[in-house]
Amino acid sequence: MSGPAFNAETGLLTAPREVIAALATIVTGAGEADAAEVDAVLAAAGAGSLAEPHPKLADALTPMRSPIIGIRLGKTGYVMPGWVGGGRFTLHVYRGGDDDQLVPMPAEHLAHFLAWLLDIGPRPRDPRPEETTVDAAALDQAVANRLAERSSHGLLPEPLDSAIAHGFRDWWLAGSRWTPAPDAPGELMLEGIDTDAGLWSVQRLEDGTTAIVRPVTPMGTFLALGDLLPSNHLIDGSAPRLALELTPVVGGHAAWVTQALSG
Amino acid sequence: MATYRFDPLGIVETEPVVLDDGSTLHELVHELRAPGASRAGVSVRADPGPEASVAALGPDELLIDVEPAELAGAPAVRTLVLVQLGGVATVVLEQWRLDAGGRRWTATATGDLALWPRLAPGLRAVIATLEVEP
Numbered sequence: 001m002s003g004p005a006f007n008a009e010t011g012l013l014t015a016p017r018e019v020i021a022a023l024a025t026i027v028t029g030a031g032e033a034d035a036a037e038v039d040a041v042l043a044a045a046g047a048g049s050l051a052e053p054h055p056k057l058a059d060a061l062t063p064m065r066s067p068i069i070g071i072r073l074g075k076t077g078y079v080m081p082g083w084v085g086g087g088r089f090t091l092h093v094y095r096g097g098d099d100d101q102l103v104p105m106p107a108e109h110l111a112h113f114l115a116w117l118l119d120i121g122p123r124p125r126d127p128r129p130e131e132t133t134v135d136a137a138a139l140d141q142a143v144a145n146r147l148a149e150r151s152s153h154g155l156l157p158e159p160l161d162s163a164i165a166h167g168f169r170d171w172w173l174a175g176s177r178w179t180p181a182p183d184a185p186g187e188l189m190l191e192g193i194d195t196d197a198g199l200w201s202v203q204r205l206e207d208g209t210t211a212i213v214r215p216v217t218p219m220g221t222f223l224a225l226g227d228l229l230p231s232n233h234l235i236d237g238s239a240p241r242l243a244l245e246l247t248p249v250v251g252g253h254a255a256w257v258t259q260a261l262s263g
Numbered sequence: 264m265a266t267y268r269f270d271p272l273g274i275v276e277t278e279p280v281v282l283d284d285g286s287t288l289h290e291l292v293h294e295l296r297a298p299g300a301s302r303a304g305v306s307v308r309a310d311p312g313p314e315a316s317v318a319a320l321g322p323d324e325l326l327i328d329v330e331p332a333e334l335a336g337a338p339a340v341r342t343l344v345l346v347q348l349g350g351v352a353t354v355v356l357e358q359w360r361l362d363a364g365g366r367r368w369t370a371t372a373t374g375d376l377a378l379w380p381r382l383a384p385g386l387r388a389v390i391a392t393l394e395v396e397p
Contacts, residue, residue, distance in 0.1 A: 108352060
């Protein structure tokens, strides 16, 4: 485990997961947490304190104090909270085995950062079915198995089954929520499965039991990630911030992964 | 001297400006311009010797996609690359590389990432009309 650290040039804070979660809880206004412990870690990292954060940490906290858009990013079975506001984007990045990180950047870097984090890049373009309708629980089970490095063979229709069973790279989810302008949507959710055979998008139907899996290109995926930052006309400009009950605060293991693996 | 032509479609300027690397840039027409970190438009470059391939990426560049394509009646390689400009803004480079008339051509549609969804269809349409002559 690494100790707490703060990069005064970038504003990146490295600290234990529970400390960053406590920081997020306090700063977003979601509730109370151990402020003394947070202050102790911030001081040890050279990042100031909750009351007087280092200017670069203050930048990182800006979107957490007044989020306009809430981001939830799932990757490799973890779901991570992020915030957009005041022209800034901050993400609580979960790191297995090491301390977590609070990663700040200009909001317009979001799509670039996600393309890097999700490893969006060139993939084969072999023909694949335009869409495959699957049982959502079977898909969850297959993905959970592969995340746990177990076999998923036979759970899904071909060629999706072989792509996941033999060429699974990762599963990810990227969602954003905002206060919608009248008649505008208020959220966007993208779910993807990355395989050696290419990227697949997942659409969950409202019946809760069916999912449609479609092949997608890296270019299309990248452009869709850009839509996580909605155009200004979709956001209610009179709302001072994203409602507290819609604001992401802490993340953790994706519940369905845990459920699928315990079944 | 190699020449090219395309239909600006009222989207980019007819007259280009010559950039430091020898490319010619046809900027967006004034009515379509918006504040940004980069000069959006279509650029074209011709280099000696045929060998159209993906160029090496710099440390601030991220390759998103590569696919075979066709442009100006020749097989081409189409790439989408993101470039971070000094940590300030992300710029998109959508490039077509092809060999024609004994030269290596690179046609690039470029613009700030924040503007890309709005700009890309028009810039691609301009590039689709490209013709090159030896």
